[in-house]
Amino acid sequence: MLQGKKILLGVSGSIAAYKAATLTRLLVKEGAIVKVIMTPAAADFITPLTLATLSKNEVPLHISDHNSWNNHVMLGRWADVMLIAPASANTIAKMANGLCDNLLLATYLSATCPVLFAPAMDEDMWKHPATRQNIARLLQYGHQQIPVAAGELASGLIGEGRMAEPENIVALLRRHFSVAASARKPLDGKIAVVTAGPTIEHIDPVRYISNHSSGKMGIAIAEALADAGAQVKLVLGPTNLTTHHNGIDIIPVQSAEDMFRSVIAVYPLSDIVVAAAAVADYRPVQIADKKIKKGEDKFSISLEKTHDILRTLGNNKGPQQLLVGFSLETNNEREYALKKLRDKNLDMIVMNSLADPGAGFNHDTNKVTLFDNKGKERDIPLKSKQEVARDIVSAIIELQHA
Known part of the structure; x- marks a missing residue:
């Protein structure tokens, strides 16, 4: 022994x-x-x-x-x-x-x-x-x-x-x-990074741009990975949800830039990355240091692109690393998901649609389709987000041993 x-x-x-x-x-x-x-x-x-x-x-x-x-x-x-x-x-x-x-x-x-x-x-x-x-x-x-x-x-x-x-x-x-x-678990000895929740991009000290992500799906995936034996780094955007799982270390972040830096810092030691967070694609070019007062009838904010976290990870992925992305769409879901899978060098993408009742933001349930880079497609029907998370982790384990 x-x-x-x-x-x-x-x-x-x-x-x-x-x-x-x-x-x-x-x-x-x-x-x-x-x-x-x-x-x-x-x-x-x-x-x-x-x-x-x-x-x-x-x-x-x-x-x-x-x-x-x-x-x-x-x-x-x-x-x-x-x-x-x-x-x-x-x-x-x-x-x-x-x-x-x-x-x-x-x-x-x-x-x-x-x-x-x-x-x-x-x-x-x-x-x-x-x-x-x-x-x-x-x-x-x-x-x-x-x-x-x-x-x-x-x-x-x-x-x-x-x-x-x-x-x-x-x-x-x-x-x-x-x-x-x-008693060995399938992901014993593996280090997993999960991003979850929204990001917020400040406009001034009291206002910001964000989205409706609650972080439920990402937290459920982090817990399922930890249950499978992985040591999980959960990079968590601003949300009122959390987890107390012993196998999870939480790294709290706010902005897309915060999330980018935190993920890049832990990426070299990771075996698995699941990017479930709803990260802002744009942020204000300038953040006002004082509250912007009401003035003209029309008001515009100049925006610039944030770092593309998934693309950066995909471009720097090692041969033993497994990278999973999410694609939440309102139309042409399959087309956009498969394009993202190819363009960002992902191993698997999780597609869900706001058009599906009971799926998407703030629900306790989800309905997704998994596409992997070997051409396999798997439909997961409407279930609790915890059950969906376990299905996603099972697919990750299969890819690890493929």
Whole structure:
């Protein structure tokens, strides 16, 4: 179960740090790819050179080592599991409270993978109410605690608090990956970006141009993607709706320019993009800094084009990225949708029409037709937007495996 698994081993300052050498050797023997990061205090118990030799990877110690300042986020994304062993009382307390004063903690706070930790400390420290509270908080975060062992402690006392033996930790990791394999979701490990809602383009401090989009469809798609295992970045325009799904990070925006910049920032790391937002095609050339007063019988505003987000994404799409657009029309729906699919280098387009009763803006239902770049067409009848979202995500999953 560990063959080819990427394991990030964090070693903190505990006498049990010496066990990290055996643990590293066993993991490598099982076929795992092991990278080790240490706290400065851990280096008082075992040298980085020892663990670098056993893991066959450099072991950074400080946040400035080996470009770690730039790379600790990617290191946290690289791993299939982050294993902190030993996890001292001090490191556990910092993890529980979000402190970040060394490389291990900076990487921990950036980790998007499951986190397992093996406590190691004296019995009185282990049983202290503060430690118990910190452990409880880490469990609330969804982390997995490796049970401590009882026996002779560094203080010379006999009791609980010993770090689990490396062989037991390896066995637990095997079980972890076995359970994960049986519970795997189709989009596990994928990063998805969804745009939703309207944009607003200011005319003056009190007026703006917008549209009737509520964001319901885009939010439903974001939730369906997260339910399928994806980590979702929801770029959400101004709406009174939101979501509290654990797998969704919301990036709030207002204008088309805000949405463009936010999407472009997260696009390079994304695997899937679903552009469901109703983005303004034009914006005022100038925004008045004071309220425009009523005057002449006729009043005109000069407009300029906004960035074409979909076209920009399509022009810069990588071979492994999947791009889905929306086409909401009032006439010639099929013609316009297929043209948009081709012209903007999309993998799939979702077509719906304001002419269909119960579809379009502000409804709880929708009726759509899906066209993909392989020529497949799929009609989805009038359903709740949540059901339509699941159908769209099913089509995305099929395209991912085509």
